[in-house]
Amino acid sequence: MSEVVAAVRELRPVLRERAQETEDLRRIPAESIEALRQAGFFKLLQPTRHGGLAADPLDFYRAVRLIASACGSTGWVSSVLGVHPWQLGLFAAQAQDDVWGEDQDARIxxxxxxxxxxxxxxxxxRFSGRWSFSSGCDHASWVFLGGLVLGDDGNPVDFRTFLLPLSDYKIEDVWDTVGLRGTGSNDILVDDVFVPEYRTLSFMDTGKCVCPGQAVNPDPLYKLPFASVFSYSIAVPVIGMATGAYESHVSYMAERVRASYGTKAAEDPYSQVRVAEAASDIDAAWLQLEHNIGEEYRLVVAGEKIPIALRLKVRRDQVRATTRSIGAVDKLFENSGGKALNVGTPIQRFWRDAHAGRVHAINDPERALAMFGKSELGLKVQDAWL
Known part of the structure; x- marks a missing residue:
């Protein structure tokens, strides 16, 4: 859906201009969400039976990278809210109708x-609990929440995602952070509400890539593994932030004069090396992602099963993409001089936002890398996020 990606690209200047406002608000401005809606962004992964585009996932990730390169917080929230229509497409048809039956623009x-x-x-x-870090919750009328199903003995027997309407939960404003300040990732509170079974989805089903929603959404998109699609939706914003940091840094350094040495920064060979290293790391992060998700999508389009080896590779390269992107941002930030510390400069904002994105659990490198290494060494791997 190149038209949507092109429309998102045109929004970059205004999203960039709103980046400080977004931080100050501690949430995405309503105008930005509306602009993305009009661009068709939130429809990219939505099922066609509910007005969506069921697009190639790479179109979605390309758009996310563009948004995050303009504003890290907006990119993060857009990716999270934008991937949820895909997950809802895995739920039973009645759950999809509950959300989109009257409003095909409803967000989760x-x-x-x-x-x-x-x-x-x-x-x-009957369902209760308290959850943290629900990014973009102020722009949603539904929520996905993780929960353990308890057996008669009080021990967990299943791990499910529960879908609740706004009337069944409360939002507590607690988000006040040094990075991704504009994401409004507040707490969700639920006190003993009833959730019909059809509005739940077992992680075991998503892991097997066999979900009830496939009966009404036969597009290949809905046969991809949850762990692949969701993990990249958390990694790509960080790649986008690194891209934005790179663009800002190169533009700034082209004009900067280094007072300590009395020379143009652009002529400094050490600065040139850092730029080259950062560019290579960002390219590597993106190219591996593009190759892996493209290969998974090619297989499901052909009606073939995605091998575990590829799913492990997706997770391996997803966390490596985050690590490479953080490393690139660090190189650029360290090379930007003291004025980069000023509040309002893009480079320090991207630096804070990228590091904040890194602390999401799905971006922890050790677990994903250990899974890959374990498999390569002939040991069995079992993990809900594979």
Whole structure:
């Protein structure tokens, strides 16, 4: 859907201009969300039966990278809210109708950590809990929440995602951070509500790539592994932030004079090396992602099963992409001089935002790298995020 990507590209200047405002608000301005809606961004991964585009996932990630290169917080929230229509497409048809039946522009935020406790009752579950870090929740009327289903003995028997309407939860404004300040990633509170079973989805089903929504959404897009699609939706904004930091740094350094040495920064060979290293790391991060998700999509389009080896590779390169991007931003920030510390400069904002994105659990490198190494050494790998 090149038209949507092109429309998003045209929004970059205004999103860049709003970056400081976004930080000050501690949430994405409503005007930015509306502009992205009009561009068709939120429809990229939405099922066609509900007015979506069911696009190639690479179109979605390309758009996310562009948004994050203008404003890290806006890129983060756009990616999270934008990937949720894909996940809803995996739910039972009735759940999709509940959300989009009257409003095909309805949005969903999330917090997947299994902080909820669900007790089975007739037709569904009684559900309670408190969750942190629900990015963009102020722009959503539904939420995905992770929870453990408890058996008769009180021990967990399943890990599910629960879909709740705004009337069933409260948002507590607690988001006040040094990075990704504009994401409005506030807490969600749920106090003993009923969730019908059809508005839940087991992580075991998503891991097997066999979900009820595929009965009504046969497009190849909905046969991709959850861990691949979601993990890249968290990594790509960081690649986008690194891209934005690079663009800002090169533009700034081309004009900067280094007072300590009385020379133009652009003529400094050490600065030139840092620029080259950062550019290479950012390119490597993106190219591996592009190759891996492209290969997964090619397989599902052909009706073939995605091998575990490729799924492990996706997770390996996803965390490496984050690591490379952080390294690139660090090189550029260290090379920018004292004035880069000023509040309002793009480079310090990208530096803070990228490091904030890194602390998301899905970006932890050790777990994903250990899974890959374990498999390569002939050991069995079992993980919900594979």
């Amino acid at each position: 935020s999330s917090s997947y950590a299994p902080m909820g406790r669900a007790t089975p009752v007739d037709g569904g579950f």
